[in-house]
Amino acid sequence: MEDNYNVHTHCNSCFYTKCSETDCPLIKCSHCFIPLHSCKLQEHSELVCRRAQVPCPNATNGCKQLIVREKIPNHLPKCIASVVVCSRDRCRKLNIRACKLPLKHMGRKNQLLPVEHPDLDVSLALYDQNMIIQSYNSSRAKRVKQRDPIHPTHPLIPLRNMPFDNSGPTEGLEDSSGDELREKREKLKKSRMVFANCYMCQIDPSVQHLHTLGNGMDIEKLKKRRRTSQVLDAFHDKLNLKVSIAVENAPESVLKSENIREIKKGGTFYTLKCLKTxxxxxxxxxxxxxxxxxxxxxxxxxxxxxxxxxxxxxxxxxxxxxxxxxxxxxxxxxxxxxxxxxxDYKLENSSPYTLENxxxxxxxxxxxxxxxxxxxxxxxxxxxxxxxxxxxxxxxxxxxxxxxxxxxxxxxxxxxxxxxxxxxxxxxxxxxxxxxxxxxxxxxxxxxxxxxxxxEMVPVFPKNLELEIWKGFAEELSQRMIRMELMEEQE
Structure with a gap:
């Protein structure tokens, strides 16, 4: 600090308001009128003085306003450079599994749907579907790189601009459904290996545990799973909606993949971030x-x-x-x-003033x-x-x-x-x-x-059901009254 402000040796430790030093006399600050040595005036104004005008702490972020130092706490809440990026999200899931392939084709051709619709939930669903279509307009390699353990099936939307990514919107847009099916076949093949379920056998296959020798011939695993055919309902089909109009609110910590039971029924789970500043x-x-x-x-x-x-x-x-x-x-x-x-709001009297003048x-x-x-x-x-x-x-x-x-x-x-x-x-x-x-x-x-x-309708109850109920109730009541009379006589 002595090199920056050239503070004298005596002034470095002097704190008297009536110092008699002649080499560096006392002067008053022009902002707060505190007496101090002249060699400390610059340091006091730039770092200490509470009434001096200083740049905003967010000056490096774009705020160009000069503020009195003691008013900085009042300025920061409304500073134009004090911004927050919203991290809230919402989720969408496919109506049926067959809707994923049309979304890829629409993304390859960049076929966006008009969002204007009188219903609020439909407009929001159309907007979210357009964002999903735009994500499929990128190459498969770019989408796979942006996956994470929480979103293993499809990355966050909108996609991020990654460094060293020079692929354009038309590169690598071949149909990626074949690659996905190939990956699923390889995973299924590994799970059907002879020693797939034993850790010791995977380390040393020569051990050959007897309890794992039959894994490769499991008939139940080799059977083809029978899946009921899924049909898109007429409402979504009429609006050309591949995603559901129902908004899913899954927490950030939930694994958004196809291994969840609810998501597995509907297919891929898409997560859309707000990202508004x-x-x-x-x-x-x-x-x-x-x-x-x-x-x-x-x-x-x-x-x-x-x-x-x-x-x-x-x-x-x-x-x-x-x-x-x-x-x-x-x-x-x-x-x-x-x-x-x-x-409901009409201007009856004309005025020469408009919004522009x-x-x-x-x-x-x-x-x-x-x-x-x-x-x-x-x-x-x-x-x-x-x-x-x-x-x-x-x-x-x-x-x-x-x-x-x-x-x-x-x-x-x-x-x-x-x-x-x-x-x-x-x-x-x-x-x-x-x-x-x-x-x-x-x-x-x-x-x-x-x-x-x-x-012809067949009667379930007899016609005299009500009469039978009242008859039974009367018999039960009479039996109770007889028992009570017998108990009174015995006493």
């Missing part, structure tokens, strides 16, 4: 609105007709908002937002009341509004680093920062209701098939 101050609202109160309860929020497997598309919502509107899924931002009905202070005032998702959608309206939103609503923005890949060695390095607006939605204030319209629909459902009995 939000401000640290808005992370709680993001988890509540996008996961806890929406996706995690999607199966209970929407009730479908019991004949939905036959093709009935009727659905009823079990939630309602106090302010009206509905919950919608926006494709461009991949977020669930509370949208109000435009018919308001003063700057008006946008700053709106930023205090509008959520980040509304500002995000406003920035997508036009180029002028995008510039105004980033200038007038700077406090709602966040900074995200930009990473570049070196083509020669495959390494990644930071290449500046970019300012964005998060699409965070505040948690919805919803209440649950009874789906009354479902009972009204069942009365006139076109897919309802009533059961008719052509044969």
């Amino acid at each position: 939000v401000k640290r101050l808005e992370y709680g609202d993001h988890c509540l609105s996008q996961h806890t109160l929406s996706v995690d309860q999607m199966n209970e929020m929407i009730v479908r007709c019991p004949n939905w497997t036959k093709g009935c598309e009727f659905s009823a919502s079990r939630i309602k908002f106090a302010s009206g509107g509905e919950l919608r899924f926006h494709t461009h931002s991949a977020t669930l937002t509370h949208s109000l009905n435009s018919a 308001l003063p700057l202070w008006a946008y700053e005032t709106l930023a205090r009341y509008l959520p980040s998702s509304s500002l995000y959608n406003l920035s997508l309206t036009s180029k002028k509004l995008r510039k105004v939103v980033f200038i007038g609503c700077y406090s709602q923005c966040y900074v995200e680093p930009v990473w570049r890949k070196v083509e020669t060695n495959g390494e990644w390095f930071p290449d500046g920062n970019i300012i964005k607006i998060s699409s965070t939605e505040p948690p919805p204030k919803l209440t649950w209701k009874d789906p009354v319209e479902l009972s009204e629909h069942l009365q006139k459902c076109a897919f309802f098939e009533p059961v008719t009995y052509d044969q």
Whole structure:
């Protein structure tokens, strides 16, 4: 420190406020007005002074704001460079095993389905299926490298950009179903070896334990397993959905593979990560609105007709908002937002002011009341509004680093920062209701098939069943009364 700030030997240990040293006299700090030696002034201002303006601790992450040192704790919660990447996930499983091959073919040709659908669960399922299709647009080698012990069948979606990976979207896209079948045959062949179930025999095959000599001739293992044919229901077939509309919430620690009984019935289990960058101050609202109160309860929020497997598309919502509107899924931002009905809000008087010619202070005032998702959608309206939103609503923005890949060695390095607006939605204030319209629909459902009995009904109980019951009850009662009278006489 003496080399950096050239502190005198006497000033290095002096702590008096009225020191008489003449070589280095006392002066007052221009920020906090504390008397100190002049050789310590620079060190005091850069490291100690509580009223000096210093860069934000997140300056290396993109925050360019100068803050008074004592106000740093108040600034950090709303700092634009204090961001969090959401790690919540949701899972999807195939409807039947035969759906995996069409997904691969769709991924090879990059055939994405339109996501716009009036039903919320269907829109979310279509969006997730498109992400699965995009993952199959990569080579098999890239997908296999990104598997882990928790996800041994299919890696996390979306796929990561791995170093030293120069394969394009059209390389190595041959049908990988043959490779998977070959791997299963090799595993089955190893399990049917003569000494496959004995560890000692595998170490020393010459031992030849008698209890393992018959493993290779096990008839039950050689029998071909009979599997019932799986047929895709009419509802998913009509929408060209290969994954189920039901959202699976499997914990991160659960092995998401085909060796689980529930997953083995439906085929491959896909795990989709959120990976949205939000401000640290808005992370709680993001988890509540996008996961806890929406996706995690999607199966209970929407009730479908019991004949939905036959093709009935009727659905009823079990939630309602106090302010009206509905919950919608926006494709461009991949977020669930509370949208109000435009018919309930009409402007009767025309005004010369529009959203594009308001003063700057008006946008700053709106930023205090509008959520980040509304500002995000406003920035997508036009180029002028995008510039105004980033200038007038700077406090709602966040900074995200930009990473570049070196083509020669495959390494990644930071290449500046970019300012964005998060699409965070505040948690919805919803209440649950009874789906009354479902009972009204069942009365006139076109897919309802009533059961008719052509044969004459055979009575199960005799006609005089009620008379026999009352007769037996009277006899039992009379016997009890006789016993009680006999007991009283004996006493």
